[in-house]
Amino acid sequence: MDITRIEAAAERLRGNVRRTPLLSSAALDAIAGRRVLVKAECLQHTGSFKARGGWAAISALTAEERACGVIAYSSGNHAQGVARAARALGVHAVIVMPSDAPRSKIDGTRAYGAELVFYDRATGDREALGAGIAEERGLTLILPYDHPEVIAGQGTAGLEIAEQAAEMGVREAEVVVCCGGGGFTSGIALALEAHAPEMRVRPAEPTGFDDVARSLASGSKQFNAQTGGGLCDAILTPTPGTLTLPILSRLCGPGLVVEDDEVLRAMALAFRHLRLVVEPGGAVALASALFRPEAFEGHTAIATLSGGNVDPDVFRRALDLV
Template structure:
């Protein structure tokens, strides 16, 4: 796959991801992932005045949904591939490292040197080689492409890859099936959005299976590039020099493959502050008993601050990851829950 797809390639690749490819991904990765639960708290529901279902993808192996897309990509590879390379702030890193190990491949992961220590430790623990870079002055895409060229390793991009998007889409299939089992009619789904791979894949599956569902992105302050792009109709960029604790989703702009999908399937978006994320983490600790990281808390933070489609009475928030260091978690507990 070329480093920058042409517009024609992009349209083809985006259109190639369908319910059928997502179902194929689900079969391919079934033995490598767990079906994460859709949890709720009656007390929190009472306080919010809606039924809030949380897709606890933080419980996924490697601590985030990223294992789904990484596993679908790795297990779609030709048998001749021996090495893979990826660039990631930490969750895709661990997903690719674990997926590669499950197939006996060697992984090299390019990570920002200011990634949470636990994410770097985790990536190494899954057997990958880690190359650190400065995310303010260096391009991870260039470093990843260089390593791929030198080592003949196959590059697995974090979101602009149809196999990865289809893998993440399995979250949407599960949400639809789990809600049906609870006899819950979902009005809206909120999902965090960095490059947009999770929300794109999830939206393809969910909008196919849940007629009329409204899907919103949830992004950190300063990194609301997808919402601004949805509003303007064209890809907008974020100023990556702005600070955010939501390390998992601070990407410079929407993806070339993901944005056309999200433009078609999303109806709006929420923007949350660092404080909103911390309070969401503390609320999840108190009421839901799950550990979530700042970026993984974005959708929950949006719902807790009243940012969801008007009139929705049953809302899903995807809690995408739980790879948070002790210091940040303690900061969230000190901030305290919103409810």
């Protein structure tokens, strides 16, 4: 994995994914005690940054692989990213999703024309299920984060952050990234290493699912005790990826960990001051920037708002805190 792969992905993505805005709000700056810029990936096609990795991975396939079709497992955002790219590029997509995924993510994936297969998050093994169907039907498996082209696609957001921050005169910053398996975080870290070397990437996770923070602190791969049941469905992965952890270890940290009620408060503040709909897993970085000011250095924090696919009942909980 290096910067040339990210730059090549950026070429393929041009015109097919959005250059999302880097926004700010004086009210959020006041809460954080420093300038906070947000990379609004909730405005990305499919409502999350996963449209980048999906497009990067599928556009890199050979004609033969495209003809056979692809399979992905996902709690819903990677699902939509893969399904959208697959449909646009004429590739059949099978998506394995937990049956308790947010309704908006299931409906969204279906709307992109994907074939859905459900499993029980508590008892099923999505990796085994996905690998089995891939084998049986000759499909190419598009892993959600442990995949070089997916990491490269997510990293294109890092190229944009470097460019947009420089346009604002910002060259030094801590860049907080909502972190599940580490694809988005490691992709952004590689992009910034090359294009904004004075920025440092900080992975952000919810309490109870802080495998990356603990892995970085301990120097060895750590696991979460549970893999479901949390508010932040998009980033509840069991452990850092095999490809991503070495990148995270070399370039990122220390990790930041926030409580679910802080995530809901960050969603409420994004509603009020940014007029953006952010899902829980996409608000973890903003919550860190706002509510862990002592954990940051420097004048500027940049937080990814990674996604905005949230069901109304969860959003209502955030509105109660406005």
